[in-house]
Amino acid sequence: MKKIGFDPEKYIEEQSKYILERVDHYDKLYLEFGGKLIGDKHAKRVLPGFDEDAKIKLLQKLKDKTEIIICVYAGDIERNKIRGDYGITYDMDILRSIDELTEYGLAVNSVVITRYNGQPSTQLFINKLERRGIKVYTHAAIEDYPSNVEKIVSEEGFGKNPYVETTKPIVVVTAPGAGSGKLATCLNQLYHESRQGRVADYSKFETFPVWNVPLKHPLNIAYEAATVDLKDVNMIDSFHYDAYQEMAVNYNRDIETFPVIKRIIEKITNKPAVFKSPTDMGVNRVGFGITDDQVVQDASKQEIIRRYFSTACDFKKGIVDEEVLHRMKLIMEEVELKQEDRVPVKPARDYSEKLKAGNDQAEVPAVIALELPNGDVVTGRTTALLDSCSTALLNGVKKLANISDDILLLSPVILETIQKLKTEDLHSKLAALNANEVLIALSISAVTNPTAKIAYDQLDALSGSQAHSTVMLNNDDEQILKSLGIDITCDPEYASSNLYFV
Structure with a gap:
């Protein structure tokens, strides 16, 4: 739990x-x-x-x-x-x-x-x-x-x-x-x-950084990781300390612009500004809602790793430059974190390596490992019929419903018919069915198949799961996982050598 x-x-x-x-x-x-x-x-x-x-x-x-x-x-x-x-x-x-x-x-x-x-x-x-x-x-x-x-x-x-x-x-x-x-x-x-x-x-109502927790608290470092592309850096608010002899955390842009904002407000109002620091200007009280600091620290460390993978993928796609990726690596080192500290990373990579050893293909086998809310881990790989996201989701709901791996939730005949529609009639070059297509098939099967209905009823229980993919997912699959409440990370590898159909 x-x-x-x-x-x-x-x-x-x-x-x-x-x-x-x-x-x-x-x-x-x-x-x-x-x-x-x-x-x-x-x-x-x-x-x-x-x-x-x-x-x-x-x-x-x-x-x-x-x-x-x-x-x-x-x-x-x-x-x-x-x-x-x-x-x-x-x-x-x-x-x-x-x-x-x-x-x-x-x-x-x-x-x-x-x-x-x-x-x-x-x-x-x-x-x-x-x-x-x-x-x-x-x-x-x-x-x-x-x-x-x-x-x-x-x-x-x-x-x-x-x-x-x-x-x-x-x-x-x-x-x-x-x-x-x-x-x-x-x-x-x-x-x-x-x-x-x-x-x-x-x-200003800015949730992060949290002004009344320590500068190097993982919660505040996770904010730096989340805004690494903006080059935000947490700092002690020197204006606040000078005014009150009290430590408060803010970030560089607010601290740097505070003097000029203060002058603008004073010029507008023709009187001294009420605020003595950028922290004064804020109204955030989120720090007072923390009830278990260790739980927050652990969760924040996981978020830092998640942000690392996101940045690495953005670099691979050309969205951010090498300086941003380097900064993200430094943040990981600062908190002494490894990629494998995220639970589903190693099972996904291990299974992918096992599949690669069994064939001669140069591309990385697409595998997703799914850590369920109860701590169990299941995996899914891309097959001729289904992509890795689809198989991972099906295996996840089967695990939660205690359905044997040997039982098929969806008839291969039905899946092949959907695939034929997709490739031959709709002319898609991506033959494997994605998560959206498979979930629709599961919902329809649940009407007449009691086993499929039991599995379908477990979809809500996937919320809070953690997932890792050995390749970058397409936007459709990524959005489906997010809609289900699943946090996904990906290795910075393309699923295909094709430039468009990725």
Whole structure:
């Protein structure tokens, strides 16, 4: 049984109370939300017991006082930037986010396109939003932002960008990813609020790093691993220590930009800033929800290994450069971790080596090892009919249902018929059935086959499983595993020498 190290109810109670205490001092509080509002898988993995939807549930408690602005950088839309966790582009993620926020009863005020300069794909996205009744504002880039404070806080800076009309005391500013312009949007709003005679302020809600756990705690190092491509480095907040003689952890970008942000806020408000440090500017209380530090440390170490494999695969695909991979290796060494410290890695590699020894093929045999929530490990390999993800899932549910390996859940005749449809009628060059196709076949078989029904009923029990593949999976299989709640890592090897059909 998975150990718990975090109390989500205590956290939500503490967090909502702290935010309300801060907003009580102002007419309006602009709250920059870092990370994910919904489905924070990273926090769930490193803080066992954390509710991945804790932030959105927190906002639900405050929904009568809250509205939401979503920011996106125009350049990210132009280059079709992808969210790795969902496998969708940023513009599609904004549509998804608006739908989900609306379902939670939260008011989405508008979408702000930052650093907009008439980019054609962005204009099409604006048209799509506006024709669905969603308000859109565009903000142009400000030259010399954020260093030229005099220009920024003037009619030639923030004054040129429109004010987003808001009505509630808490305005959450969120985005699909880093670099989307959340901070600039908040400061732009402060400028216009001040010009209209209202007292508004800014705070940041960033879950990681956790300011009140040690700098080298695995929980904070896992954050460095998660943002290794951004070159984020955790540091002691020197401003906080100088002001309070208290140790607090923050990260380099916030510490480096704090003096200029402080000057901008002071220039806008014409009075000394309330905050004495970047930690002061934050409202994060997640550290107070930790109930078992050792459980959190162990989970964080596993997340570091998971991030290592993700970075290695990104390097193989050409997404990140060698410097990022080198930094990730240093993080692994810092915590004295090995790849094999992740349980399913060795069984997957051992089985793959065994298969390779039995044939002359140059390609790495595709094998997935699945560590089930009860600690059992099963494996699956690619066959003529099924890919490795499909066989691993079938073997996993059979193990959980105590079904013998000798019993077939799906008739080969049915699978061959589906494969014929796929290759001959739909002209797919990937003959082996993927996880989505096999799960549909299993669900249909469950209607008439009692054994298949027993196995099908175990799909929910796969949630929390850990998996490792000896080759990089295609996006469809990867998303299926994530949807089932399975954390997957891959060796940085292609499943095929083909350049397209991988």
